Amino acid sequence: MKKLKSWAGNVTWRPKIVHRPRDEQEIAEIVTRVAESGDRLKAVGSGLSWSDINEVEGQHLLLLDWMRTIDVQADARRVRVQGGAVMSDIQRTLTEHRLALDNIGSILTQTAAGYTGTGTHGSGTPLLSTCIEEMRLVDGSGRVRELSPSSEPEIFSAARVHLGCLASLRRSRSVVAMPSISRSGERSSRSIEPLLIWGEP
Ligand SMILES: Cc1cc2nc3c(=O)[nH]c(=O)nc-3n(C[C@H](O)[C@H](O)[C@H](O)COP(=O)(O)OP(=O)(O)OC[C@H]3O[C@@H](n4cnc5c(N)ncnc54)[C@H](O)[C@@H]3O)c2cc1C
Numbered sequence: 189m190k191k192l193k194s195w196a197g198n199v200t201w202r203p204k205i206v207h208r209p210r211d212e213q214e215i216a217e218i219v220t221r222v223a224e225s226g227d228r229l230k231a232v233g234s235g236l237s238w239s240d241i242n243e244v245e246g247q248h249l250l251l252l253d254w255m256r257t258i259d260v261q262a263d264a265r266r267v268r269v270q271g272g273a274v275m276s277d278i279q280r281t282l283t284e285h286r287l288a289l290d291n292i293g294s295i296l297t298q299t300a301a302g303y304t305g306t307g308t309h310g311s312g313t314p315l316l317s318t319c320i321e322e323m324r325l326v327d328g329s330g331r332v333r334e335l336s337p338s339s340e341p342e343i344f345s346a347a348r349v350h351l352g353c354l355a356s357l358r359r360s361r362s363v364v365a366m367p368s369i370s371r372s373g374e375r376s377s378r379s380i381e382p383l384l385i386w387g388e389p
């Protein structure tokens with residue numbers, strides 16, 4: 189049986205079944221099946237969280253490591269990523285477009301979904317989670333939902349920093365907005381309007 193170990197090695201769980209969906213439809217099918225069976229399912233990112241927020245003992249584990257598309261809309265200064273995208277890849281891709289995230293943590297091996305869902309932050313503001321503009325997710329019944337401040341605003345707000353309470357998974361992409369960076373790596377004098385998007389690229 190596959191073991192899930194946190195990055196620090198302080199917690200280990202044995203999920204019953206590990207799922208590695210390739211697209212949103214597969215996620216929805218898995219979630220629907222698991223919900224109908226009465227079992228539980230947990231999406232896990234890079235496993236950096238050291239608490240029981242990733243607890244998946246005897247449950248279904250959902251890995252999104254095949255879903256890490258990063259789509260930069262350079263003119264709009266937005267990036268749309270899938271939930272399994274790794275923060276260092278997002279940062280590197282943005283740099284190629286002379287863009288950057290506004291506020292990042294001390295390490296960047298987290299996934300976009302895990303990073304924003306836990307309210308991960310660096311030493312400044314704004315919190316990256318608050319820069320999310322839209323999200324697309326599969327809810328606990330297998331239904332695909334588009335969330336934004338104007339569409340289902342309360343769920344949108346809660347989903348941005350869900351602390352592991354998002355029923356199953358969000359499949360996604362997100363975004364983050366970012367100030368442009370100069371050649372020296374300094375921020376430009378004016379930050380851009382933040383935004384982040386989760387959904388199908
Ligand atoms: C060495 C180290 C340094 C750190 N530095 C910082 C720092 O500078 N600033 C800071 O704020 N934090 C910091 N942290 C905390 C860490 O950044 C967060 O725990 C991390 O961002 C979580 O990302 P992850 O991809 O590892 O998610 P995980 O830990 O794998 O998951 C976190 C939560 O998100 C949920 N989740 C993951 N993916 C999905 C998905 N696709 N859909 C729905 N739910 C999902 C999981 O179920 C879980 O509840 C640090 C941690 C370590 C070990």
